[in-house]
Amino acid sequence: MIMLFRFKSVRHKFLAAVATTSIVTLLVTITAMGIYDWNDYKTRWVNDLSNQAMLIGRATIPALQFDDPQLATKNLKLLEVRPRVHAAALYDARGVIYAYYKGERYPVKLDPAFKQDIGLKIENSEITVSRRIHQHGILVGYMVITAEYGLYQRLFSYMSILLLVGIFAFVISLLIARWLQHQVTQPVENVARLAKNVVEQGDYSLRAQKTTDDEVGYLVSAINTLLTVIERGNKAQERSLKALAQENEARKTTELQLRQARDELELRVQERTEELRKAQSALLQSQKLEAVGQLTGGVAHDFNNILQVIGSNLEILSMKFSDITPAHSRIDGAMAAVDKGAKLASQLLAFARRQPLQPVSTNLNNLTKNMDDLLRRALGESIEVEVIQGGGLWNVMVDRNQVENVILNLSINARDAMNNSGHLTIETSNVMLDDLYAEDNPEVTAGQYVMLAISDTGCGMPPEVIERAFEPFFTTKGEGKGTGLGLSMTYGLVKQSGGHIKIYSEIDNGTTVKIYFPRIHLAEEDMPIRQIADIQGGNESILVVEDDMAVQKAVKDILLALGYQVECASDAQAALNIIEQGRTFDLLFTDVVMPGPLKSSEMAKIAKMKLPDLAILFTSGYTQNAIVHGGKLDAGVELINKPYRYADLARKIRMVIEKSDKKSNPTPIAQMSKSPESTLTMPGKILVVEDNLEAQSTLCELLSMLGYEAIGASSAEAALELLTEVNILLTDVNLPGMSGIELAIQCHAQDPSKPIIISSGMDTASKLPFAVQLLPKPFSMAILSDILYKATQQNAGP
Ligand SMILES: Nc1ncnc2c1ncn2[C@@H]1O[C@H](COP(=O)(O)OP(=O)(O)OP(=O)(O)O)[C@@H](O)[C@H]1O
Ligand SMILES: [Mg+2]
Structure with missing residues (x-):
């Protein structure tokens, strides 16, 4: 039972208590009243019937004394006024029935229970009461009356009334209890609901309303206070948790920042170290090149002086001994050596930045535009040439011919690196080299420059080659294929022009050589750029005879680029052999000075005999005057001086071929020597x-x-x-x-x-x-x- 109520609400418990109490009280009351009434009813009946019996008994005493049963019966009949009396009997003193009223059922002999003064018997729904009848203290008989008892009917109606009253009282008490319960349990329920909400929602800001000033009111206040304390505590805890979380977050952020800063610092240090290393190595490189340049320049200068003395003496000798043939071939050999030495010296001087330059204000866009055609032909069909010209290009102060040579040199390097097929890009643009760049490249002054970049899609250069590429005589090309002076001369020219050069290269991807010339604020000088574009090529066949393999290769390349068919021989005899094989040529282009027993002039004569239409062009480090005066060649021969520019060679070849086609008479030496360039007899x-x-x-x-x-x-x-x-x-x-x-x-x-x-x-x-x-x-x-x-x-x- 207790367990049943355990989970019931206080309200229910209260109601149950009230209801139980009311019911028990009512039951007890009803029971007590019932018992009381039953006793009272019984007593009253007994008294009533006993009095009745005594009265009737006394009235029948005379009948008994006078033995008058009719009187006695008549007296008994008086009981008719009492409808609830069922029967009555009068016994004599012996206890034998004497008279009765409706009482045939009484036994003849008196029931001993009725021999007492007052006898009582309650049976079924009847009550029987007896009285002794005395006359002057002597027992004269017994009077017995039986009546309808009616106890149960009475009890029933009585109990019904009680029940109705009880139910009414119960309902009233329930209503009162409900009202009371509302007064008593509502605040408690409020507290309980509050507690439930607080627990379920965790919301400590909720409060119960205080409606009474009793213990519950006190409890509400206490709970509210407790909640306030908890809320404050919670808030404080929340705040401190929040602060802790923020602190944690801040610590994490700081840690992260620290880590990032450390990483960045490390990276910076690495970068800076790398930059420093690069700057140092760039400095070392430029210092090395500077030192090598000075050394080379000095040597080349002295070398030139020596060559000058030798060359001049040889020229004098050559004139003095013009008739002595054996001496001639010796002088020729010596002169050829002087020639080679001079060429070498001039290249070294170019590297050492000491070549005579003719700088003019130039726009590199115009320069590259004019070179486009030559480049396309020089590099062959299989190399795509793209020229990208920067808009609004600034002017620079450069020697145009030398810059042309540089572009040609770099393009030929690119061609070799691409194995004759690939993509060559020549690009110009205005650039600003900033302080950062200048820091990395200590020899550079920050400022405005015009960039000329030549890029290829060739084999690229490993770092060790890049490092040494500008050194004179450094080449990775085979014997006789490269002298290793192309980039050195380029370097020298760029430096001498106040510029900067840098190689960017990736193995198997290609190379870019970037050249920066400082910007000038002068208008472009109207000096016509050499009309390279005018150069005409042709499809004639040419036999090139040249013992210097590098020169031979260069000449072959340029002639092929110009569209000619080219065959090469390294000496006079080899050339003749080719002609004797039945090959025909339109032009023989030969060096004057040749190793081997057969002289080039003799070889030319034999060739001319075999191929009468053959045009002949000689080349030599000696000038026409010296050679013709020295009697080495016939008058009227064509000659181009070494060193010649490719464009000069192209023009000269075209001119010689066309001249021979027209069968024009060779110009006599006498006439030639009177040309303004060769007749120099100004006395003084x-x-x-x-x-x-x-x-x-x-x-x-x-x-x-x-x-x-x-x-x-x-x-x-x-x-x-x-x-x-x-x-x-x-x-x-x-x-x-x-x-x-x-x-x-x-x-x-x-x-x-x-x-x-x-x-x-x-x-x-x-x-x-x-x-x-x-x-x-x-x-x-x-x-x-x-x-x-x-x-x-x-x-x-x-
Ligand atoms: N575009 C390039 N791609 C790959 N390697 C190159 C390139 N340009 C130059 N090199 C390398 O640098 C070396 C030096 O070049 P440089 O032009 O000074 O001499 P060279 O071409 O060998 O001979 P020369 O130019 O005198 O005929 C080359 O031998 C080659 O190894
Ligand atoms: Mg080269």
Whole structure:
């Protein structure tokens, strides 16, 4: 039972308690009242019937005394007024029935139970009461009355009334209980609901409403206070948790930032170290190249001087011994060597940034536009050439011919790297080299530059090759295929022009060589760019005879690019062999000086006999004058001087082929020597300033052979004294004491009309504020006469 109520609400329990109490109370009351009433009813009946019996008994005493049963019966009949009396009997003192009323059922002998003063018997629904009848204290008989008892009916109606009253009372009590319960349990329920909500929702801000001031009210207040405390505690805890979480988050963020900062720092350190390493190696590289350049320049300069002496002497010898054939071949050999040496020296000087340059304000877009055609032909069909020209390109101050050579050199490198097929891109653009770049490349000054980039899709260069690529004579190409001077010359030119060069390369992907020339703010100079585009090629066949394999290859490449069919031979005999095989050629292009017993001039003669239409073009480090005067070649032969530019060669070849097609008469030597470039017989007195006495005397001798009167001076100081005596000054640059340049300035100051020629293998005089002629070392007699002519013409004025 207790368990049943355990989970019931307080309200139910309260109602149950009230209901139970009411019911028990009612039951107890009803029972008590029932018992009481039953006792009372019984007593009243007994008393009533006993009194009745006594009254009737007394009334029948005379009948008994006088033995008058009829009287007795008559007296008994008085009981008729009492309808509930069922029967009555009168017994005599012996206990024998004497008279009765409706009482045939009474036994004849009196029931002993009725012999007492008052006898009582309750049977079924009847009550029987007896009384002794006394007369003066003597028992005279017994009176017995039986009546309808009616106890149960009475009890029933009584109990019904009680029940109705009970139910009414119960309902009333329930209503009262309900009202009371509302008063008592509602606050408790409120508290309970609050507790439930708080527990379920975890919301400590909920409060119960205090409706009473009793214990429940106190409980509500206490719970509210408790909740406030908990809420505050919770909030504080939440705040501290939040703060903790924030702190945690902040710590994590800080840690992350720290880690990132550390990683970044490490990366920066690595990058910086790498940058420093790169900068250092770039510096080392440029210092190394600088040192090698200085060394090379010095050596080349001295080498040129030596070559000059040898060459000049050889020229003198060659003229003096023009009739002695064996001596000739020796001189030829020696001259060829001088020629090669001179070429080498000029390349080295280019690397050492000491070649004479003719810088003019140039727009590289115009320059590359004009080269496009030549490049396409030089590189062959299988290499795609793309020229991307940057818009609004700035001008730069460069020697256009040298830049053309650089582009050609780099393009040929690209062609070799691409194994004759691939994509070559020539690109120009304006660029800004910033401080960061300058930091990485210590030799660069930050600023505005014009970039010329030549990219290929070739084999690329490993780092060790990039590192050494600019070194003179560094080549990975086979014997006779590369001299390793192409990039060195390029490097020298770029540096001499104030620029910067950088190689970017990836193995198997290709190479980009980027050249940066500093921007200038001058309009492009209107000097016509060499009309390379005008160069015409042809489809004629040409036999090239050249013992220098590198030269032979270069010539072959350019002629092939121009559309000619080309066959090569390395000496005169090999050339003849090819012709004797029955091959026909339109042109024989041969070096004058050839190894082997068969001379090239003789080989040319035999070839001409076999192929009468064969045009012949000679080439030599010697000039036409020297060679023709020396009797090595027939008059009227065509000759191109070494070193020649590809464009010159192309034009010359075209010209020679066309000339021979027209069967025009060869130009006689007499006429040729009268051309302005070769006829240099302007008489005059020349002061030769040269500290090397040997070179000085050779030069004087050469000049006298050209018809000049020459006097020598070994120093500038000595020369100053002699200046007034002469009408031309020819001076070396490097002299003991005052330099040749200083001497030239003083000479110009004394007499601005006096022609000045400065002899140097290096570009030392180009910055002079007045015009001078430069005589490059080593020079041939023809060049010398040429320069003398120009010097006198220039100073003669227009
Ligand atoms: N575009 C390129 N791709 C791959 N390697 C190159 C490229 N250009 C130059 N090189 C490498 O650099 C070396 C030096 O080049 P450089 O032009 O100075 O000499 P070379 O081409 O060998 O000979 P030369 O130019 O005198 O005929 C080459 O031998 C080659 O190994
Ligand atoms: Mg090269």
